[in-house]
Amino acid sequence: MRDECKKDYERLSEYLDGELDDEACREIERHFRQCPECRECVDSMRKTIQLCKEAATEEIPIRARERLRSMLRECFSRTHDL
Amino acid sequence: MIETATESIDHRLISEFKAGSMEAMEKIVERYEQRIFTFGLKMCGHLQDAEDIAQETFLNAFRYLKDFREETQLKNWLFKIAATACIRKRRKKKCEPDHEISLESFIPHDGGDAKYDIPDWSEDPSDHLLRSELKKIIDAAIHTLSHKYRLVFTLRDIEGFSTEETADILGISTQSVKTRLHRARLFLREKISTAYKEGTVP
Numbered sequence: 001m002r003d004e005c006k007k008d009y010e011r012l013s014e015y016l017d018g019e020l021d022d023e024a025c026r027e028i029e030r031h032f033r034q035c036p037e038c039r040e041c042v043d044s045m046r047k048t049i050q051l052c053k054e055a056a057t058e059e060i061p062i063r064a065r066e067r068l069r070s071m072l073r074e075c076f077s078r079t080h081d082l
Numbered sequence: 083m084i085e086t087a088t089e090s091i092d093h094r095l096i097s098e099f100k101a102g103s104m105e106a107m108e109k110i111v112e113r114y115e116q117r118i119f120t121f122g123l124k125m126c127g128h129l130q131d132a133e134d135i136a137q138e139t140f141l142n143a144f145r146y147l148k149d150f151r152e153e154t155q156l157k158n159w160l161f162k163i164a165a166t167a168c169i170r171k172r173r174k175k176k177c178e179p180d181h182e183i184s185l186e187s188f189i190p191h192d193g194g195d196a197k198y199d200i201p202d203w204s205e206d207p208s209d210h211l212l213r214s215e216l217k218k219i220i221d222a223a224i225h226t227l228s229h230k231y232r233l234v235f236t237l238r239d240i241e242g243f244s245t246e247e248t249a250d251i252l253g254i255s256t257q258s259v260k261t262r263l264h265r266a267r268l269f270l271r272e273k274i275s276t277a278y279k280e281g282t283v284p
Contacts, residue, residue: 014260019260036261048274051216052270068115068133076104077104
């Protein structure tokens with residue numbers, strides 16, 4: 001990997017999170033335009049983040065919800081201020 | 083500081099809880115249980131552990147709510163308690179120490195195949211089976227992440243906390259958040275891409 005690619009590889013997340021200053025963003029985007037490998041790298045990273053976020057939803061079993069409420073209600077009633 | 087609508091509702095519910103309203107307590111649970119439970123599940127991997135985390139989080143939250151400072155966001159405070167509960171649970175289970183993820187191991191070498199095949203998430207109900215298989219791959223990949231990287235990844239990329247908020251919740255520096263997040267993402271990209279290509283759960 002070339003030095004320029006390595007430098008951008010290390011700050012890829014900061015770029016995706018909008019945490020780099022304007023000058024650094026311009027520099028990294030200029031590099032992406034000229035380097036298909038790094039462009040593919042940033043795209044796949046973006047897709048990974050998006051995919052994990054979209055697949056994150058979990059179902060809470062109704063019984064677990066009920067147990068949580070019943071435990072808290074019991075503590076509330078016992079001590080009033082827990 | 084301008085209060086958001088969410089903060090304003092939270093602060094009203096907190097005041098009502100302090101005044102003795104059980105209904106306010108239940109409304110607070112209703113607002114945050116899904117996220118706390120999801121966080122517990124992502125961190126611990128088992129329903130029972132996630133339920134323990136949710137119970138411990140809300141129990142401690144209501145126990146100490148009288149000390150809650152108005153300038154704090156309830157959501158951030160709850161996640162701070164939940165993260166502490168996850169760390170404590172892990173310590174109790176005497177898990178192996180975290181292994182470091184090295185950046186070097188992900189750097190593509192000249193001539194190497196740097197292509198990552200990351201699938202799209204389909205919202206089409208007819209893709210239910212495909213989605214469930216893909217979710218297995220993603221969850222398993224997240225679970226192979228070392229605990230300290232998983233904490234940062236879950237807070238930043240799943241829960242959407244900022245770098246600063248994550249640093250505050252975990253009591254670490256913003257630089258550590260950035261470093262761990264970057265490595266966690268590289269690790270997940272590699273794991274998900276490989277598992278998807280091979281059709282196996284990592």
